[in-house]
Structure formats: structure tokens, C-alpha cells
Amino acid sequence: MKVRLKKNSFSGRNLKLALTSIIGNFLxxxxxxxxxxxAVAVSWIPDGLGSLLNMWFGSENLPYLQIGIGLFILAVLFFVGSYFLKKNYPKIEIYSEEAPKKENLIIFLSPSNEVSNVxxxxxxxxxxxxxQMPAVAVKHHLPKLKNLYVILSNKSKNNFEDFKEFLNRLFPNSDINIYPIGYDKDITFENMEDLKDIIEEVYETIRKKDKRKERETIIDITGGQKLVSIVGAVQTLIEGRTFQYVSTTDYSVKSFDLRYHGEHND
Structure with a gap:
């Protein structure tokens, strides 16, 4: 049986896009x-330069001169291009400090049943x-903390009421609004899309209340699995967002601001 290969139209589409970018959608x-x-102007420039150099230096030395000038121009272009590429290469800078107190705190809740005596x-x-770490995170932001957004997984959403009672026992005099996020969804902390979408849902909820309050929001990435920490940190690449981490050694709370500097950064 013979198999006839059809010509791939991908290269054809690329050629069409290239021509369209040069001459527009129609000719x-x-x-x-x-x-x-x-085309005439582009072809005349090297011809004119060649004739001019021939007049000045003669036809015998012209080939050597053209090769020398060409290599010199290529070397200059290489070093200048390398300099600007290095200078404008995208990079990420990390700014860390003791976490400032915020009005809005976002946390991820892991399942737990060993809290009745706490x-x-x-x-x-x-x-x-x-x-314990979410409790430390909440304590750090008191008394300024007003809203606590608790992101629930499909394994921890049944623990939400227990978690509220847990916080009420630890902070009986606090007045915090505690909001369950993802209670009506089937979120897994091992799914990056689920995590990304639910984090954006929280920020959208905050923006609807008051656009200025997004800067009064911090996301804690201590709880949950490693993937939770990764996605939570990446989502704060958006300008104005920060995340925090509770140290497992001295229980200090530090905030981190990831700043992405792209190719147009000075």
C-alpha cells in the first residue's frame, strides 16, 4: 500500500503572514x-558604495577592502547586539521583608482532625x-486583618466549620470575616489550573468590593502542597501582589514581592 504524503501548509501560512506583515492584506x-x-534603492546602495570605493582605492584593492569593512561591520553588530540583549534580558527580582499587616489574607486549608484540644x-x-501555620499567619496580621479567604480543596472543604471554630478559640476577641472559597467546587491542590483559577476568583471578589484593596491583600503559601506554593507565588508576579511564608523554625512571617522585568525595562 502506498502512502501519499500531503504537503504541510504550515510553512505556507507562515510565508503568507510574513508577506502580509510587509505589504498588507492586499497588493x-x-x-x-x-x-x-x-528593491531598487536597496540594490543601488551597495553598488554605489562599491563604485565609490573603487574610485578611491582602485579595483585591485577593492575586494580586500570590502571583506575588511564587511567583517568590521559584522563584529560591531555582534557586540552591540550582545550588549543590548544582555541588558534587556528578562529577569525576576525578589524583594523580601517582614510581612506588613494587611486587611485581606488568602490561605490554603489542608485537612486536619487533630485540633479539638487546641x-x-x-x-x-x-x-x-x-x-498551626495558618493560625500563625492570621495572628501576624491582627488587629488589622478584616477578611480571611480560605481556599478549600475537595479533601478539606468538610473541615471548614471546624477551622472556623479553631480560629474562634484561638482569637476569641477578633472580628474577622472568614470566607470559604471553593466550597461548591471540586478543587484539587495538585491541579495547577484549579489553583490558578481559584486564586484569580478571590482577587476578582476583592476588586469588586474595592479595587484599591488588592494592594491590601497578601496570599500565604505556607499551607497545602508544594504545587500550591509554586502557583501562589507565580500569581503574585502581577504588579501589586505579594505573598508571604511562615518560617517553620522561628515562626516569623516574611513577605515576598516577585517583580518581572521584561525586555522593555530600563
Whole structure:
């Protein structure tokens, strides 16, 4: 059986796009004469330079002179191009400091059932629970903290009410609005699309309340799995967003501002 290969039209489409970018979506008589004039001008310039050099230095030395000048121009273009590429190469800078207190805090909730006896931070010495870090994060932003957005996975959404009671026991005098995020969804903390979408949903909710409050928002990436930390940090590449991390050694809370500098950065 013979197999007939069909010609790939990808290269043809690329050629069409290239021509369209040069001559526009259509070729009329005016465009045709412009192209001819451009081609003539481009061809006359090297011919004219060659004739001028021939007049000055003679035909015997002209080939050597052309090769020398050509190599010199290529060398200059190479070094100048390398300089600007290096200078304008996209880069990410990280700014770190003790996390300033914010009005809005976003956290990720992991499942836990070992919190019934936790009524103070001293109890964490006896009870090991993944909810200790969210508690430290919340404590850091008091008394300024007003809104706590708790992103729930399909494994932790049934723990939300327990988590609210847990925070009320630790901070009985605080007045925090606690919002469950993803309670009506099936979110997995191992799915980057789920994480990205739910984080954007929280920021959109905050923007609808007050656009200025986005800068009064910080996302904590301590809880959850490693993928949660990665996506949470990447989402803060958007200008004005920051994330925080609670140290597992001294429980200090640091904020990080990732700033992406693209090719147009000075």
C-alpha cells in the first residue's frame, strides 16, 4: 500500500503572514510600485558604495577592502547586539521583608482532625497539626486583618466549620470575616489550573468590593502542597501582589514581592 504524503501548509501560512506583515492584506498597483522602488534603492546602495570605493582605492584593492569593512561591520553588530540583549534580558527580582499587616489574607486549608484540644498557641507543643501555620499567619496580621479567604480543596472543604471554630478559640476577641472559597467546587491542590483559577476568583471578589484593596491583600503559601506554593507565588508576579511564608523554625512571617522585568525595562 502506498502512502501519499500531503504537503504541510504550515510553512505556507507562515510565508503568507510574513508577506502580509510587509505589504498588507492586499497588493494593489500603488503597493507594487513601492516594493519596486524599495528593491531598487536597496540594490543601488551597495553598488554605489562599491563604485565609490573603487574610485578611491582602485579595483585591485577593492575586494580586500570590502571583506575588511564587511567583517568590521559584522563584529560591531555582534557586540552591540550582545550588549543590548544582555541588558534587556528578562529577569525576576525578589524583594523580601517582614510581612506588613494587611486587611485581606488568602490561605490554603489542608485537612486536619487533630485540633479539638487546641485552645491556645501553647497547645501546639502537644498537638501537631497543619493548621498551626495558618493560625500563625492570621495572628501576624491582627488587629488589622478584616477578611480571611480560605481556599478549600475537595479533601478539606468538610473541615471548614471546624477551622472556623479553631480560629474562634484561638482569637476569641477578633472580628474577622472568614470566607470559604471553593466550597461548591471540586478543587484539587495538585491541579495547577484549579489553583490558578481559584486564586484569580478571590482577587476578582476583592476588586469588586474595592479595587484599591488588592494592594491590601497578601496570599500565604505556607499551607497545602508544594504545587500550591509554586502557583501562589507565580500569581503574585502581577504588579501589586505579594505573598508571604511562615518560617517553620522561628515562626516569623516574611513577605515576598516577585517583580518581572521584561525586555522593555530600563
Amino acid at each position: 494593489n498597483l500603488q503597493t507594487f510600485f513601492i516594493l519596486i522602488a524599495f 485552645r491556645s498557641f501553647e497547645d501546639f507543643k502537644k498537638v501537631k497539626t497543619p493548621w
